[in-house]
Amino acid sequence: MSITYLEAIREAQAKLLRDDERVFIYGEDVGGTFGGAFKATKGLAKEFPGRVLNTPISEDAMVGAAIGAALEGMRPIVEMQFADFSSTALNQILNNAGTHYWRTNVPVPITVRLPCGGTKGSGPFHSQSMESIYAHYPGLIVMTPATVEDAYTMLIEAVTIDDPVVYCEHKYLYYHLKADKLPTEGGLPTGRARIAREGRDLTIVAYSAMLHEGLAVADELAREGFETEVVDLRTVKPLDTETILASVARTGRLLCVGESFPWGGATAEVISRVTSEGFHLLDAAPQRVNAKDTPIPYHPNLWAAHRPNAKTIADKARTLLRE
């Protein structure tokens, strides 16, 4: 038996609905017999009547309502149909949920699920990775699970946390990533990165789907005699600077990989912190690989070249290792 990343997300929600009567799911097409554009809520409306609710195409109001429900003691999960559409709810997420605890001392325990990242043929408006925008604003936790186990335990954790959580689930991993079974215990604490592979020559810091590209590169480089350490950030906010610095202390070289646009963002933040706090640990200038600074293309040929992939990451890694 095996379980996919997507099934883990569904199972986590089923468990949350079963264990906690405060939980409900709110979003476009999540209810009825449909179960969401990606089927992440398939069957849940039937199993939990009245608690998995379809909404109008109103991202702003979906999140606004979730904020209100959370203030009144509920634990809403909002599903954005695509992460890209959360841009029309930015005001509620950033300015309302994100500021609320700071302003009023009353936290807003909402979880906003963002199906993010590229799949071929999806084009500019169904492929975006939004984690850096949410991480930039105060008051939000931003999760980017890269494994089936983390997809499951981190979603459960997200709903437990009293603060607003933006949970970035990668659409490419939905079906491609499988595990033998769901974890029976919680994972690492929120905000703690994981060493996905140990090495001593180079540190690759990645998250979400890019973790797997990073691991593929590590395999390739191993055949060339280099041992690559791969750090899975798990959450981009908080950012586990300690684990990253410890890794860079072992390897002296840092390459950050993110699927989002190149201007600023999570990879730039990692490099900024390592440069500021661990400059003396570095044997070469830290590097990063991101998507290109254009909208995300539709055609598979263009799309494959737009996002970081094992080849572009490996090329950058080899350059870095030669320095």
Added chain:
Amino acid sequence: MLQTAPRRKKSTASRAAPHERFLEAFRWMLLARTLEDKLVSLYRGGLITGGVYVGRGQEAVSVACGLFLQKGDIFAPLIRDQAGRSAFGEPLVDVTRTYLGSRQGPMRGRDGNIHRGRPRDNQLAMISHLGAMVSVTVGVLLAKRFKREKNFVGLSCIGEGGMQTGSFHEGMNLAAVEQVPLVVVATNNHYAYSTPNDREFACHDLVDRAIGYGFEGYTIDGNDLTNCLDVIGGAVKRARAGRPPQLVVASILRLSGHGEHDDASYVTDEMKRQPFARDCLKVAEQMIVDLNLVDPETLREWREDAAAQVDQAIATAQKEAAPEADQEDWCAVSTRRIADQIE
């Protein structure tokens, strides 16, 4: 003393004889006006940082928004709702502490002026992005339904400016889809900051939108306290009784600038001569005098009482310490184990 209106189990306003209800409402209006006049003085004297935003001319509409809500109801006031906030139960000292920057206020110096609220006491804290609080109010009502509470309503305030936002439209539509017991009171004060109605919307009457949203719609003369109390009180009652969401559109003229930094020189003389430009507080007082509802001596005592309450609330806040940057927590999330990792 009216210092704080304890949220009644049952609204007395809905049961009181009409003239008693009118007089209670008048006293909250008087208190709000007295307080805001004083805040304006403090602002002009340089004692308030940021801005001062008053509800001058809107008190009759606003007080009716707060007066009919009971324990368990939810109130989402907006910029010009001091009268409603007081009638709902907001202590005056919350206002003065917030404006004067006391660290003992509900916002502790982290937010100012009209952005205050006490969500735990069912008074939501507005954000400046207009329309956003409608769906938040819907969400609170949804939660109450999930929790199987009974007999509750929510009231969300908006202006004709905020009615033109996408967020407002989404919130209204969602309220009707969810059939939550919501009353939205929209006050058309004829200017969005400096922009007059003809550049704000092109529909014949804003209340016509009610049917499009799936609301029941009513209009009121915002200068006429009796009309405000009757119609908003009726809307609250209908929402509580399970009728569709209610939209009440009031017409007034804002008798101030957008904030006290604004001299409102764009308001034309013709506009000031319109019937809706009358001062609702003066109209209400004239009615009290004409109908001899209370004697002049009582009116004088009420004024003195309002002034004394305001003075006391200001004196309290002025004695209190300001927030200190080096004692501030500087952390925007509440979960300590996570907060410690966010630098």
